[in-house]
Amino acid sequence: MPSKGVHVFTYIAVQGISIEISVPKQTRTIDQVNQFWNGALEVETRNIDSFFNKSGRFTFKVFKNKTNLVTEQWIEVNAITGNASGGTMDTIAQTPAILKDNIIITYGFYEAGPGHDLLPSRHQCYIAITPNYADWMGKLVPPNSPLESKPFRRFVLPSAHDVGMNSMQSSEAVLKKIGGAIVSTMVHDNKLMSEITDAVSGPAIALIAPNIIHSLAITQKDSLFDMLAIGARYFEFRPAHCHKAIIPSKALPDRLYFQHSAIPGMAYEVFLKDVVSFLVARPTEIVVVQLRWDGVPGECARPSDQEQREYLDTALKTANGALLAGNIDDLRNKSIGQLRKEKKRLIMLVNVDSLSTYTDEGNASLNGDSIVAAFPKVLPNEQVCRGRNFVNIQCQATAANIPKAIVYSVLEAGTTTSCILATKGICDSKTLPWVRDNALRTCGSETLVVVMNDFLDGATVDVGVQLSRQRLGK
Template sequence: MPSKGVQAYTYIAVPGCSIELSVPKQTIVRNELNYFWNGDMEVDARNISSFFDKTGRFTFKVLQNGNLITEQWIDVNAITGNASSGTMNTIANTPSVLHANGVVVTYGFYEAGPGHGLLPDRHQCYVTVSPNYANWMATVAPPGSQLEGRPFSRLVLPAVHDVGMNSMQSSEAVLRKVGGAIVSTLVCDNKIMSEIADAVSGPAIALIAPNIIFSLAITQKDNLDTMMQIGARYFEFRPAHCHKAVIPSGALPDRLYFQHSAIPGMAYDAFLHDVVQFLLAHPTEIIVVQLRWDGVPPECARPSDQEQREYLDAALREANGQIIAGGLDDLRQSTIGQLRRDRKRLIMLVNVDSLSTYTDAGNATLNGDSIVSAFPAVLTASNAAGKGFINIQCQATATNIPKAVVYSILEASTTTSCLLATKAICDSKTLPWCRDNVLATCGRESLVVMMNDFLDGATADVAVQLSRKRLE
């Protein structure tokens, strides 16, 4: 009988919690703490009683001490494999759950097509259960404690890859005003666009412009405050003005936006405002922001030093002197307690050279094996010498595999993304490696950040636990 598979991935970091996964006539319950589990489930036509409708429901529930925290589901057709209707029927409908009792549930669902030998041919679903880490620095280095006197650089910070690409709002405003034909200008990647052009005509490219942008650029799905409550404390931001071909249209106000190639995302002033407001609400926390412009084309004007200062000053004015911007020397030389006392809880960096595990070839993977194999070769004391910090990049860039991008775009629905397709399988390999090896390979002298797409509770929990160990 026909069937469609679902590959499920779980991680639990809160005592008393369990995850219940089910399809017709199959239920799996996971309750192990700090264990990366994955397993196969099958929506099988033989297990669906209806003769004509072979649609079965995939569901997960998160419970704490028997009480329901959240329940999410989607219907899967066992014959066609299509996933439709339910609470996970669009990526935008899968925001993290911040429960009132301090539990955070992060999850995602990728609708798999036939795979074509590249992308997964089984639906992918990941679920993590972690504490709300809005104040995690207060727990690992309590104010007034001996641990607060340890260097800030001993911490391991959960990090968000391409924080500004967490919605299509800016891009959709441009497409509505200018039209889909602008997509080739925004993407700025001739290899990708030529692959797409080989598959569809020029007019068709304009029609699927939103799918192209979504598949190439959207790397997060939570708002900034939620990411910080999940635990994020390091962000890279690429602030620049919109492409010179976009500005005359008036589609967006002429200000600084996160730029993914020339695809506009979150406004820079909104980003700084939210970061400062979070720090004001959480007086023990310290956030590091690095400004970079790699991959931003020259047609997107970069801000001058003065413009950068004006944006930062405007955000800090709202703090009335409670927060002062620090720099690289503060990151390297200050203790956690000193940064708190000096009010330097927003560390601003600009193009600081770091030891990064990212390579175009190594991270262009669909299963994460090349990422993990590169970790021990890159993360050495000699490589880290003289670098500002260490950046472990756990996310795959399937967007560097043109055919995978094309398949993702042409078969796009509201639950597909070639970036989301690799999320769970890569995390199941990269995060356990970090948990087991970062202390030995990275030592205790350099700040470490652990970066990921679609920030999740497992990434945050591994980083927080590593911070505890490095401080102690």
Template sequence: MPSKGVRVFTYIAVAGCSIELSVPKQTVVRNELNTFWNGDLEVDARNIDSLFNKKGRFSFKVLSNGRLVTEQWIDVNAITGNASGGTMDTIASTPSVFSPNNDNIIVTYGFYEAGQGHDVLPNQHQCYIAVAPNYANWQGKLAPPGSAQEGKPFNRLVLPSAHDVGMNSMQSSDSVLKKVGGAIATSLVGSHEAVAQITDSVSGPAISLVAPNIIFSLAITQKDSLDAMLQIGARYFEFRPAHCHKTILAAQALPDRLYFQHSAIPGMAYDQFLSDAVAFLLAHPAEIIVVQLRWDGVPAECARPSDQEQREYLDAALKQAQGQIVAGGLDDLRSSTIAQLRRNKKRLIMLVSVDSLSTYTDAGNATLNGDSIVAAFPKVLTAANERGKAFINIQCQATAANITEAVVYSVLDAGTTTSCIMATKAICDSKTLPWCRDNVLRTCDNNVLVVMMNDFIDGATADVAVQLSKQRLEQ
């Protein structure tokens, strides 16, 4: 009988929690702490009682001491392999869940629909689930004011990071497509081999129809609000602020202000990012955020802000703090203790294109299974490479958007529910995060800040970074 597989990846960092996974006539329960587990469940036609409707439900429940935190589900057709309906039928409909039971638990999860499968991307549906504490105050708890830990250098910490933080929704892009039309998508993404192949394959009107899929598959790397990312635990962000592409400005498709730019695809507004970051710091007085401005990959058609414009945006955001928060810089990051940063109110550290060590390479991160990423880690993370760097950026995410066949499939044969970025999330995390947990203390200089960057920032990434921070503070 036909069947369709669902590969599930779980991680639990809160005692008393469990994850119950179900398909017709099969239930699996996971409750091990701090364990990266993955296993296969099968939606099998023989286990579906109906003779004509061969859809079976895949669902998961998260429980805390027996109380339901969340339940999510989607129907899987055992014959066609397609998944639809339910609460996980689009990536945008799977934001992180904050426990309604006042027990400070966050469930981060995602679902990739494999459809009938493809020889490049996974043939099984993919689902990841992480259950972790609400880490809105994790720095304050690891290094409480007045503690010995607070007297340690800030660069002892390992900061979780949301890769391309500004690409967390289609809001800006949708406004552009609505005003200008889908044909602009090819101009916004730049010289991308996959897009060239797509435009060679379909007509002009068809390009307009698939334009949202092109942008989603190439650029959307997060699905939570900035405040949610911060509560998940993220404390380092790279932001590429620039004005919109000249074509967008000419059409007045968006207000002329600074936006996160992925190539020329506009994302989160920079003033909103800064304002939300400052608001979070005001609400969490022991936390410290690091932001680095960069412009790699931003085309010349997107004007970069001058130094004065950067200062104006930052000053406007800090105004709401009324002197309670001031901006720090590279020297503060390198030489200050956690206590000094708090005492001097420098809890928003702003960097501009500083010299850091990144594990990312175009070839190594263009993977569908994460093996080449892990293989590169020990080669890059050496004492010689780390010497003199402002910080170390361990990039855990794959760049499937650099694999032409994967992007073409995501755009033409599928849609925004089957992003090639989401396709690689769970399988790569199951390898990169355990490696970081087991090797960062050994391979990274204890006096250099470490960043752990990931797509779709999640509780497992945050928990590994927080536990590493605790260990480094104890050294």
């Protein structure tokens, strides 16, 4: 009988929490703590009583102490066509982190449709439940405790990859003003655009421009405030002015924006303002920001040193002296207590070298195997990390570098079909256990470590927090 599968990935880091997942006439409960669990359920036509409507509901419920319902999320899955729609997970934008009862639930849903080529044939759902980590540094290293004398570089910092691409707001403003024809300029990748134009006519590209941008560039779905509450403490930001072909339209104010190629995302001044506001409200926390311009075309003017200082000074003024900017020397040489005492809890870096696990070939994966295979090659032992500014372990898969995956996402894109989202659960179920089990051995405890991921989730953060605890105990 026809059926459609849903592959579910879970991680629980809070005692007394359980997750109930269900489809018609099939229910499973997961309550193991600190384990990466995954399994598949089948929406089967034989289990759907209606003769004409063969859609069945996939649901997950989160319970506290077995009986207290924290949240319930669901979507309708057609067992015959494979389509998923309706409910509370119908769009990526409908799945923000849930902050409730001092826990955080991060989750996402990918609609596989009938399945194409390399992409998953089952729908994908990931769920992670962790404590509210808005103050995780303060709880791990309380003020005036002996641990404050430990070097800041002992921390393992969770990171949201491409933090500025958490919404379509800026891109939609450009498309509305100029039209979809500008998408080829924004993508700035002739090879990729040729793959798309081979499959669809030029005029039609303008009609699906939002799908192209969404599939290529949207890597986060939570607000910056929520990412910080989830536990992110390291961000890479690529601030630049919009492409010179966009500026004359005045679709956006001529300011600095996060640029993904030439696709504009979060405004830099908003990013800085929100980070400063968070740090002022959370006096034990420390955030590292690295400015870089990888992949940003020359037509997007980069800020001068003076312009960078002006943006930063404007943001810091709102702290009324409660916060100062640190630098790479502070990151490498000062203790946690020193940084707090000196108010240098916003460490600003510009094009600082690091040891990164990322490669175009290795991270261009749909199942995470090549990413995990690269980890021990880049990080064979702690000797290779010594003397480095920091180590960046990049867990995110760049499915956007696989043309076939992009073409499907673009041509048949819906509100839950991002090929970037398609890789999330399966890759995390392999990469994060490796990081948890090997980072202490391969990176040692004397070099700052960053763990970076798309669609920042609680499992990524919890791995970073637990590794920080171990390294601080050394």
